[in-house]
Amino acid sequence: MPTTHGVLVRHYDVHPALGRHQVLDARSLAHRETHGGEALQPVRWQPAIPVLNQQDLLAQGIHTSTITGTRDVDAVGSCTANAAAAALSVLxxxxxxxxxGLPTDxxxxxxxxxxxxYSEATAVDEFVPYQWPPADSGSSGLGVARVLKSRGLIGSYTHALDAAALAAALQKGPVLLGLPWFNAWFTPAADGFVxxxxxxxxxxxxGGHEVCAIGLEEVAQYSDGRVVPERTVLRLRNSWGPAWGQGGDFFLRLSTYVALREQVDAIQLHA
Structure with missing residues (x-):
């Protein structure tokens, strides 16, 4: 996990369903969300685009050769871009x-x-050793945020660095959430929790996976305003199609975020 010039990079194996690396840049981390103890409410943000699927591309009629100029592949580790598209469609x-040019229907x-x-993000993310095409190298939440800002689609982005800040950020809009992904999480429980x-x-x-946090399904606070992670639940939009999880979504307790926080990054996009 090298740190160079204030940039922390944690690489994960790229999987056809997983393609996120953790990149934390001290310069952008200075722009952060905060929680001052104000009351938080359950909230859900509905992406305007359908649930996306980065797998089974050929069955969907998607030929990556038209994008890359190289051979077709049936799955791409484009989770960072899929999560960003969902967030952008809310914003x-x-x-x-x-x-x-992002269609909603x-x-x-x-x-x-x-x-x-995703292709553009792999090109600008200098902390990823390769780019797609030709190599499905993965990308980072920071990489897709940088591309969206360079395109003029967002004006800025901020980071949530703790559980309370993440819950507070979700009061204002969705959040790109980069996570370590465990083998057992490929099959959520019947209630959608992983x-x-x-x-x-x-x-x-x-590997590493990027999803879009689209709400607080439940939230609890102590009398002093501190968030109770064990009783606060995140709703997250995945990019493996609407048949996965709860219509493409799943749930994660904020206490699990706390346990894994060292390997998590949370980025909120702003117009």
């Missing part, structure tokens, strides 16, 4: 989404948009 109004076209974003699956902690680390 921008319909005219702005149309100008951005066509999951195939929206996935193609995300794949193009961290109630037995033995998930010892199931082995599959």
């Amino acid at each position: 921008l109004d319909p005219p702005a989404l149309e100008r951005a 066509d999951p195939v076209a929206a996935e193609q948009w995300a794949l193009q974003l 961290d109630t699956v037995p033995y998930w902690r010892t199931s082995g680390l599959a």
Whole structure:
């Protein structure tokens, strides 16, 4: 986990369903969300785009060769861009989404948009050793945020560095959440939780994954305003299609975020 010039980089194995690396830059970490003890409420942000699927691309009629100029592949580790597309579709109004070229009524076209974003993110993310195409190298939440800012689609982005700040940020909008992904989490429990699956902690680390936190399903606070992680639940939008989890979503207790925080990054996009 090298740290160079204030940048921490944690690489994960890239999997067709997982392609996130953790990149923390001290310069951008200075711009952070805070929680001053104010009351928090359950909230849910609904992405304007359909649930995306970075897998089974050929079955969806998506030919990556039209994006990359190289051979078609059936899955790409584009989770960072898929999560960013979901967040952006909440942030921008319909005219702005149309100008951005991000369709809200066509999951195939929206996935193609995300794949193009992923390709650009791998090119600008100098902390990732390769780029796609040709290598499916993975990218970072910071990388996709930088591309969206350079395109003029967002004005800024901020970081949530603790549980209370993450819960407070979700009061204002969705958050890109980069996580270590465990083997047991590929199959959520019947209620959509991944961290109630037995033995998930010892199931082995599959890689790094980026999802879009779209709400607080439940939230609890102490009398002094501090958040109670064990009684606060995140709703997260995945990018493995609507048949996965709860219509494409899943749940994670904020206490699990706390336990894994060293390997987590949380970025909120701003217009």
